[in-house]
Amino acid sequence: MATPPPYPTHPSGPAGGRPRHAHWWQRRWVRYGALSTLLALSGLVILAIVREQTGTEGFLVGLGLAVLPVPLLIAAFRWLDRVEPGPWRNMLFAFAWGACAAALIAIVANSFATKWIATATADPSSADTLGATVIAPIVEESAKAAAVLLIFLFRRRDFTGIVDGVVIAGVTATGFAFTENILYLGTAFGTDQLNGDGGIASVTAATFFVRIVMSPFAHPLFTVLTGIGFGIAALSGDRQHLRRVLLPPSGLLLAMGMHATWNGSSSFGEYGFFAVYAAFMLPAFGLLTWLVIWTRQRELRTVREExxxxxxxxxxxxxxxxxxxxxxxxxxxxxxxxxxxxxxxxxxxxxxxxxxxxxxxxxxxxxxxxxxxxxxxxxxxxxxxxxxxxxxxxxxxxxxxxxxARPVPVAAPPWPVYGAYGAYGQPPGSGHGVYGAQGQAPGQAPYGAAVPYPAYNPYRTQP
Known part of the structure; x- marks a missing residue:
C-alpha cells in the first residue's frame, strides 16, 4: 500500500509557484479562441443544413419543441454534480460540442455512408437499415465521445471520477439530441404540411411523443456508458496502464451496442419498439441512475472520512x-x-x-x-x-x-432515581411489583433507552 502523503502541520498560507513560460499556442486565450471559432463555424454550418432540410417554418417549430427537455436534463446532470460541481465552462463546451460539432460530423458521415452503401448494394432500403443500426451508432457515439476525451485530457483536474464522466457525457449527448430533435421534428412538420394532416394523429405529434415524451434520455443514456468508462479510468492509478487504456473504449463499445439495439427496435416487428423500451431501455436507465446516485453518496462519505x-x-x-x-x-x-x-x-x-x-x-x-x-x-x-x-x-x-447534528440519546442510569413519586419515579398504583416488566426495577427504562431524568426533589424524605 502506498505511503500516505504528509498532513499539513499548521495553517499558514502557502506561497504560489512561479508560472512557467508558455509558447504562444499554449496560451489560454489562443486555445479558447480557436475552440470557440471551431464550434461557432460548426454551429453555422449545422444551422444551414438543418434549415435547408426542414425549411424556415419547420426549423422554428422543431426548435421550439426540441428545447423543451433540455433544461430538465441539464438540471438533472447539474444536480448529480452538486457534491463537487465542475465549472460551467466545461458543461457549456460539452453542450456546444454535442449540438454543433458532433451533430455536424454525424449528419455528414451518416449521409455519405448511407449513399455509398445504397450505391454499392443497389438496395436503398437495406442501406437505410444498415445505416441506422450500424453506421449511425458508430459515428454518433464516437463524435460525442470526443468531447469527453478532450475534457479528460486537457481539463484533468475537473475530471476525477465516475460522476464527472457521467455529467460531461450526458450534457454532450443532450446537446446532440437537441439538434437531432430539431431535424426530426422539423421534417415531421414539413410532412404534415405537405399531406395536410394535423391534430393528435399527425406525424409531428407522433415524433414529439416518441422523442420528447418517451425517450428524452435516450442519447444521454448511451453516451453515459462512455463517460463511466472514462470516469473509472480517472480513478485508476498511474501504474494501472491497461485499465486506463481499455476502459474508455469498452464504455464506448457498450454505448454503440445500446444505441444500435435502440435504433434497430423498429425492425423487430410491430411492437419491437415498445418491447425494447420496456425490457431494455427502462431497466438500463434505472440501473445507471442508481449507480450514479450511489456514487454520489460514496463521494459524500469520502468527504467525511478525509x-x-x-x-x-x-x-x-x-x-x-x-x-x-x-x-x-x-x-x-x-x-x-x-x-x-x-x-x-x-x-x-x-x-x-x-x-x-x-x-x-x-x-x-x-x-x-x-x-x-x-x-x-x-x-x-x-x-x-x-x-x-x-x-x-x-x-x-x-x-x-x-x-x-443528530440528538444524542441519554441512557437511564443503572441506579435508582428518586423523583416526586419516590424510588424509580414510579407513580402509585402503576401495577408494577418490586421488579417490573423485562426484569427491570419499577420505572427503570430498558438498557440504552433514551428517557428524561425525573426532577430532583430536595425536600422529600428518602425512604
Missing part, C-alpha cells in the same frame, strides 16, 4: 467535515450566509464547499497511491483557497452543523 485530518491540523473547524459531508448542511450554510451577509457571501461559501470537496478527493487518491506528481502543489492551492474564505464560510458551516 477532511478530519485537516481539521486536526487546524485548517478546518472541528464541525466542518460533518457539515461538508451533508448536502442538507451545505444548503443550510449557503442560505445562512445569504440571509446574513448577502449573495456574495453565499457564493463564497459555495466555493469553499467545492474546494474542500476537491481537497478530500485529492487526499483520498493520495492515500490510495493514485495522486499525480503535483499532489503537494495542488493541495497547497486548495488549502490557500479555503483559507481565503474561512472568515465567511466557518460561521455558516458551524450553524449548519449545529442545525443538522
Amino acid at each position: 477532511l478530519p485530518a485537516y481539521a486536526a491540523a487546524g485548517w478546518l473547524a472541528p464541525s466542518e467535515p460533518f457539515a461538508l459531508g451533508s448536502m442538507r448542511a451545505r444548503r443550510l450554510a449557503r442560505d445562512h450566509a445569504r440571509h446574513h451577509a448577502g449573495k456574495a457571501a453565499a457564493r463564497a461559501v459555495a466555493q469553499y464547499e467545492a474546494y474542500a470537496t476537491s481537497l478530500a478527493f485529492l487526499r483520498h487518491r493520495g492515500r490510495r497511491g493514485r495522486a499525480g506528481a503535483d499532489f503537494v502543489v495542488r493541495e497547497q492551492e486548495l488549502l490557500h483557497e479555503l483559507w481565503r474564505r474561512r472568515e465567511v464560510a466557518r460561521p455558516a458551516l458551524d450553524h449548519a452543523a449545529r442545525m443538522t
